[in-house]
Amino acid sequence: MSSLTAVLYGALIVYLGGWFMGYWMGNFALLLFILTLVTMVYWLAERLRFRPAREAAAAQLEAQAASRRAELAKMGIEKVDGDVAEARRKVLAQPWWLDWTAGLFPVIVVVFVLRSFLFEPFKIPSGSMIPTLLVGDLILVNKFHYGIRLPVINKKIVQNNDPQRGDVVVFRYPVDPRVDYIKRVVGLPGDEVSYLNKQLTINNKPVPTSPLPDFYDEDSLRYAQQFSEKLGAVEHRILIDKDRPSFIPGNHVFPNSSACRYSAEGVSCKVPEGHYFVMGDNRDNSQDSRYWGFVPDQNIVGKAFFVWMNFGNLSRIGSFH
Structure with a gap:
């Protein structure tokens, strides 16, 4: 032995x-x-x-x-x-x-048991969720908020809450399910989501935003326009880069890609049943549903809700929206 x-x-x-x-x-x-x-x-x-x-x-x-x-x-x-x-x-x-x-x-x-059914830690590797989450934030994800899933295969066996607009979710990247991504839920099944000329619209209604002081990104050493955005009941901050186009064209072929329409102004998509449209809060610096498509419900890992550590900035510790 x-x-x-x-x-x-x-x-x-x-x-x-x-x-x-x-x-x-x-x-x-x-x-x-x-x-x-x-x-x-x-x-x-x-x-x-x-x-x-x-x-x-x-x-x-x-x-x-x-x-x-x-x-x-x-x-x-x-x-x-x-x-x-x-x-x-x-x-x-x-x-x-x-x-x-x-x-x-x-x-x-x-x-x-804790990691599979209750809470799982993740580390933020990129700046796509700035200013809500910064590079290096160590976060906790609630694994049972959306239901109980079997470990490894991620199959849901007990239904709980459905994802809501404004939720920050961790999910398996549809292009490569071995990789975990984190974004904010913008569109629910059946929603018509448009991001045209840097304005987010859901079901033909512009999402309310209000300007905030510019955000200074210490990694890029640049200022970005900052806004408060309200998605459903969740109010959070987003960044807009006025020097970048609303949308960067590319090869956007993915499951249900026929539900999306692309133009020089941006993209509009009809979210299929059982799927979600997600975006990063750093709107012009995020690879998200605009580029690689919708997130199937079976790919969702859990709801992110708490920064438990950032070794470079202890003031980051706390809950977030």
Whole structure:
């Protein structure tokens, strides 16, 4: 078993090393699921076989020591060398390969349950959600707000709330579901969403906005026009870059792309059933539904709601809309 455990740990190190070096794309949810299963097998084996065997060996050791002492006592020898307690402790001790498998199972299973069904942490890698979320923000995502989904395959088994306009959601990128994206829900199933000349319109009604002081982006060292926007019941901030076009044409072929119409002014789309139209708050610096299409409901991971850490700016910690 020690050799098998060494091989498993070696495979884990190779997998994590290749993932870190960029040789392949990892799947943390799958990895955590496999680790939970493997450590559970070791944990059960420890409870049902290995620990009872060690306890039986320790009991036999004590019985043999007691028998030996009794025999020596009959011969008038009262003082006997040997520390049975120390020998018993060594017999009962877990070997390293159980300590690093069965011993880790309780921790891994708690992390697996929390991450799969309750809350999952993410790191913001890009500036597409500025000013709401900054690069380096570490956020929490509510995994049960939109329903309970099976881990790894992300299949919904219990329905809860539906995504609403203004929600900030994490989802599996439709182009490559191995990658997680974060955007704001703008259009619900059946909505007509237009972004023309930097004005967002939903069902032929302009989304209310009001100007705010310009936002200074410390990464790009530039100022951007900042507005307060109200989507449904959610009021949040967006950025507009007056020097960039409303829309950058490209090859916009994706599932249900026939529901979108493109022009020099921007794009208009009819959101299909079971799908959502999402956009970044940094409107002119975001690759979103305008470019790669709609987000299917089955791709949604959860609702982002809290910044739990930003090592460069502790004042970022707190909830957001």
